[in-house]
Amino acid sequence: MIKATLEPECTGQFSAFFLDYLHQKPSLKPFYNLFPSLENFKKAVQERSFSQEKREVLATALTGQYQKAGLECAAVEKLRDSKTFTVTTGHQLNLMTGPLYFIYKIVSTINLADRLNKEYPDFHFIPVYWMATEDHDFAEINNFNFDGEKYRWESQQTGAVGDFVLDGELKAMLKKWRFLPDFLREAYESSDNLATAVRKYVHHLFGEKGLVIVDGHDSELKKMFAPIMEADILEGKASELVQESTEQLEELGYKTQVYSREINFFYLDKGLRERIVKVGDAYEVLNTELKFTETELRQLIQKNPEKFSPNVIMRPVYQEVILPNLAYLGGPAEVVYWLQLKKSFDLYKVDFPLIMPRNFAMVIDANTSRKIERLGIPLKDIFMSFPVWKKAYVKQHSSHDLTLNDKKEALESLMDEMGMSVKGIHPTLETTSESTKTRMLKIMDHFCKKVVKAEEKNFSEDLGRMQAIKNTLFPKGVPQERYVNLLQFYLQDEQFIEKLFQHFDPLDFNYILLRY
Known part of the structure; x- marks a missing residue:
């Protein structure tokens, strides 16, 4: 992979709120405590209050969760140490990992913990994945997109999705989906419910990196x-x-x-x-x-x-009550809604974490990369809307003046001269001349559109490549990371995730382009 970063070109998909926060706009400072910079983590450690009693309850509860799934996680025991802190991300229990950005969230969080461990060796920092086991919106998580097709698990079960039984219908589909790697298939086939299956596949992918998986649907944790x-x-x-x-x-x-x-x-x-x-x-x-x-x-x-299950307003508070947490990493919408919550944290005297965006990335495969190179276009152009990009490309590469501006100016000048020459004949002729000029210019504009369309046909091969690039990097009109599944790249290269670790920097808020 070759890394390239973009700053302003890709920001069209982000809200003004999110961008203003990243630029530390003064008007937003009342809505957070510390901005996520490396030096601010030292202050966060000094200010974080978390009792030993809570540490014992947390470590014991998580040990039980792992044991129930038949797993072990050595990092859990470190939570008993008063010098251990967490950095956290959270996500739904998507089928077969769901969109790529779920993986990006965890990679960002693990890299942040590693960076902090190197910067502050007197303390220990553990990356945490909070499973949204209590979410009940099954339609959001019961599908994944792979190789141009959507795969879906239908179920009539209701309630918290983490409790959903992995029924015969899902087991039958697992047999049909022969492309699944063994670790995913085994995670589902060996589990009684969805929460356990997700814990197993996430642990397989990231357990050796020290990731701790937390299920908040736990009686002992909720007592706190x-x-x-x-x-x-x-x-x-x-x-x-x-x-x-x-x-x-x-x-x-x-x-x-x-x-x-x-x-x-x-x-x-x-x-x-x-x-x-x-x-x-x-x-x-x-x-x-x-x-x-x-x-x-x-x-x-x-x-x-x-x-009792917290909604989107109280879940962040719950998380910070039961974890010795310093930072939460999320997508643009998550970052924004956390900033709505600070006053509720202050009310309950709960420490407000550093709120930071996960890494945003786009993987450009070899075929797409060749198309980009053949067109000779800068990478930033791929973030334009296709109609705008198409017009800009044709205008730049055409050897003709597609605007016909000089012809329009000549026509306008001619019509003005005509108006001047006839206004002495009768006063109404000047007005008639103006309306005629307006009609003629509209006809010229319409003609220009035909000229542009005709020239676009001459560039049809290049425009076809551009459309193919868009379809690959923005499938269904959304960024690749929000649509494509991990398997799109993992099945070609089992080291795909490991390579992400090499390029992701959680404290660099630029968009990452990876030529693969």
């Missing part, structure tokens, strides 16, 4: 979060603060990413994840007959905290 659960459900103060931040950001001209609710928790049970709402003096679980008084709800939170 129970006081905040109770406060948010019964008092709803976080909702007010998130709404306040949201309004302030909207006043600054930024688009809202997530919206807070009065109660930011779901009720969680086998096959069920439904919102909790307050109706009068009672607390009801939507689409069920479940109803609780305030006293009953307090008792249930203390006895069975695992029955």
